[in-house]
Amino acid sequence: MFEDFKILYHQGKQYIPDLTTVEVPGIFRGRPVITNENVDENLLIDMCPTMAISTNPVSIDLGKCTFCGECSFAFPSKIQFTKDYKISSNIRERLIVKAGDTGFVELDAEKIRKEIKKIFGGSLKLRQVSAAGDNSCELELNATGNVNFDVGRFGIEFVASPRHADGIVITGPISENMAEPLQICYDATPAPKIIILAGTDAISGGIFAGSKALNRSFLDKYPIDLYVPGNPVHPLTFINGVLSLLGKGKK
Amino acid sequence: MNYSVLKNNQRVQFASIPVIAYESFIETISGMLEDKNNHCVNFFGFPSDNKVKLICCIASDTESCIHVTSTNVETGSSLPSATAHNLSFEKFEREIHENFGIKYTDHPWLKPVRYPFYRNDKSQNISNYPFYSIESEELHEVGVGPIHAGIIEPGHFRFLCNGEQILHLEIQLGYQHRGIEPLFIEKKKLNERVTLAENIAGDTVVGHTTAFTNLWESLCDYTPTPDLKFNRTLALEHERIAIHTGDLSAICTDIAYQLGSSVYGRLRTPVINYFQKWCGNRLAKSLIRPGKTNFPFTKELAKEWFKTFEDYDPDFQEMSKRLFDLPSALARLERTGVVSAETATNIGMVGMAARASGLLRDIRQTHPHDFYQEIGYDPVLQTTGDVYARINIRMEEIIESMDYMVDLINHMPDPARKHPAMSAPIPDSFVVSLVEGWRGEICHTAITDDKGDLLIYKIKDPSYHNWLALALAVRNNDISDFPICNKSFGLSYCGHDL
Numbered sequence A: 001m002f003e004d005f006k007i008l009y010h011q012g013k014q015y016i017p018d019l020t021t022v023e024v025p026g027i028f029r030g031r032p033v034i035t036n037e038n039v040d041e042n043l044l045i046d047m048c049p050t051m052a053i054s055t056n057p058v059s060i061d062l063g064k065c066t067f068c069g070e071c072s073f074a075f076p077s078k079i080q081f082t083k084d085y086k087i088s089s090n091i092r093e094r095l096i097v098k099a100g101d102t103g104f105v106e107l108d109a110e111k112i113r114k115e116i117k118k119i120f121g122g123s124l125k126l127r128q129v130s131a132a133g134d135n136s137c138e139l140e141l142n143a144t145g146n147v148n149f150d151v152g153r154f155g156i157e158f159v160a161s162p163r164h165a166d167g168i169v170i171t172g173p174i175s176e177n178m179a180e181p182l183q184i185c186y187d188a189t190p191a192p193k194i195i196i197l198a199g200t201d202a203i204s205g206g207i208f209a210g211s212k213a214l215n216r217s218f219l220d221k222y223p224i225d226l227y228v229p230g231n232p233v234h235p236l237t238f239i240n241g242v243l244s245l246l247g248k249g250k251k
Numbered sequence B: 001m002n003y004s005v006l007k008n009n010q011r012v013q014f015a016s017i018p019v020i021a022y023e024s025f026i027e028t029i030s031g032m033l034e035d036k037n038n039h040c041v042n043f044f045g046f047p048s049d050n051k052v053k054l055i056c057c058i059a060s061d062t063e064s065c066i067h068v069t070s071t072n073v074e075t076g077s078s079l080p081s082a083t084a085h086n087l088s089f090e091k092f093e094r095e096i097h098e099n100f101g102i103k104y105t106d107h108p109w110l111k112p113v114r115y116p117f118y119r120n121d122k123s124q125n126i127s128n129y130p131f132y133s134i135e136s137e138e139l140h141e142v143g144v145g146p147i148h149a150g151i152i153e154p155g156h157f158r159f160l161c162n163g164e165q166i167l168h169l170e171i172q173l174g175y176q177h178r179g180i181e182p183l184f185i186e187k188k189k190l191n192e193r194v195t196l197a198e199n200i201a202g203d204t205v206v207g208h209t210t211a212f213t214n215l216w217e218s219l220c221d222y223t224p225t226p227d228l229k230f231n232r233t234l235a236l237e238h239e240r241i242a243i244h245t246g247d248l249s250a251i252c253t254d255i256a257y258q259l260g261s262s263v264y265g266r267l268r269t270p271v272i273n274y275f276q277k278w279c280g281n282r283l284a285k286s287l288i289r290p291g292k293t294n295f296p297f298t299k300e301l302a303k304e305w306f307k308t309f310e311d312y313d314p315d316f317q318e319m320s321k322r323l324f325d326l327p328s329a330l331a332r333l334e335r336t337g338v339v340s341a342e343t344a345t346n347i348g349m350v351g352m353a354a355r356a357s358g359l360l361r362d363i364r365q366t367h368p369h370d371f372y373q374e375i376g377y378d379p380v381l382q383t384t385g386d387v388y389a390r391i392n393i394r395m396e397e398i399i400e401s402m403d404y405m406v407d408l409i410n411h412m413p414d415p416a417r418k419h420p421a422m423s424a425p426i427p428d429s430f431v432v433s434l435v436e437g438w439r440g441e442i443c444h445t446a447i448t449d450d451k452g453d454l455l456i457y458k459i460k461d462p463s464y465h466n467w468l469a470l471a472l473a474v475r476n477n478d479i480s481d482f483p484i485c486n487k488s489f490g491l492s493y494c495g496h497d498l
């Protein structure tokens, strides 16, 4: 018993007091800032592994970006990634950051379904479905519940059964072989329910976009409530995105 | 000679690999496995001139080389199997059957592997998998998955139980199939391919990306500067520490030991945050690249590493001492889910799980690449093959990896001022790249055509060998012990399904 107390004492305080303002340690590639400088745009487009960059004006689609940083290494005065991890939105187009943009990536509060805040504002239970996810987003979603991030403090929790859930969080590009289980899981979740896409693979297919092994037709059927970019998503990106969806976020 | 002999990452002319008659092929490969120091690292087929070319790569652990041989067979033909001679070929031949319709007449278990979109028989569907079942009033079946209770990847487990006791477990995979191998061929840019490698298994980013990178550099006859090799070795050991620490937390969760779960869980955070400081990604995506690095290892990073582990080490040691002294924890771990050394050898187990059963399978020792020769690597071996051994070995390996990293960093090479440019892959080449990831042996194999384009890219995750070990380990155990058995192997679904 005494040994356990000693161990506990040695841990010190591990939880992050304010998840909305804490700074990520070290380097982080979050929201990009793109200048209006002229560069060889063909070269720029060509170096991106996931076709996340387009031109007129130069822009990066965070729903496709794998955050490899390659573009910013090649053209540092054109593209820089900031440490801003609040890059989720409920509007797909808002994930596209254009040259000259200085604003944040935000949710459109008007477009959030009214019942979400009302019903889930105090407690949100989520069922995660890995649909050919590579286990990186899964690890990070698990981390949201650990002693550091402790997302449970907001009443947000991952649950074992879709029947106990208020919505599903999809990771991975959605394989043909997972299409049916995903549908069954969604159908088993009681309404009203939300859908969150976590990670580049889920949002756009990522590097797997266009693979014959995928079946993304599920996404055509239902409105998506939240897109959380990242490869993998950072726990802070996920937590802040969900808080904004629930009308709890600070900017 | 019936086979070619090559080293890990040695490029040879593809045309130089002998093509022999099917009968001698089976004889050669199963003959090699009679020597217990040999094991099959990859065995696959691909279409070639209206036939199927089969290639088998058998590694010799004592001679640090890989024996490669090949044969041509007709699509859809009926053939005797290599599995009839040696069980460790079973999954490889199932895959060849699934992809090309080759009927092995004496294969005991010719079932689907992953239901790829390019499977030979499209009437086979993941929802109608032919489970083994026994008609009996006393037995019952328990189906779990594909979606599991936690935040983990999908796969289906079907148990045949007598009361609480598991008689048989069948593991059905394929849900995670993303078609990665064909994507390696379709995508032409190096940046796309390295991104693919990085996303094979997100918990083994460094392992798979290093396998790809070493292979690619060999295809291009490119010699990386010492700093690049250093980075890869360092990152591999760091990844091992990170994931092992997280797994120790997870096993504590599964035995309802809250203190261990929280402490190991929080200890993982600074380790993965260190990757963040190094390359901007907690799981090291973007760190390893062929012929270059965007994130050189600097003196500041070295200092930061020492600081991180100065804090980590005492807390880790203290927690581990407590866990491995705790009777209530040990009672759950010891003698649970045993895999004997004999079974491990028979089914061709690899990696950490094999070493926990007393079988020395470790690429770092037997086929060293990058800086492993310099490390003077000494593998940790256990003998009991139970959950305890597979958990304890993680703790021991963490301590050992920390020592290696200290040693590596103390002898860190200067960053190269400039990395030489890379040319395109050399036509008609064949390379096998082996890397010891935290789970075990990763094998990537590539062949280029007469123009130097990729013809075949073949990936084998250690999980490919080891899923069967889990199924065998749980026999005669209580079904309530399945979660800890499963966690003790910590296998990859996406790495298997590709």
Ligand code: SF4
Residues within 6 Å of the ligand: A047, A048, A049, A050, A051, A052, A053, A060, A064, A065, A066, A067, A068, A069, A070, A071, A072
């Ligand atoms: S950081 Fe994003 S946009 Fe830039 S090259 Fe990588 S994937 Fe493309």
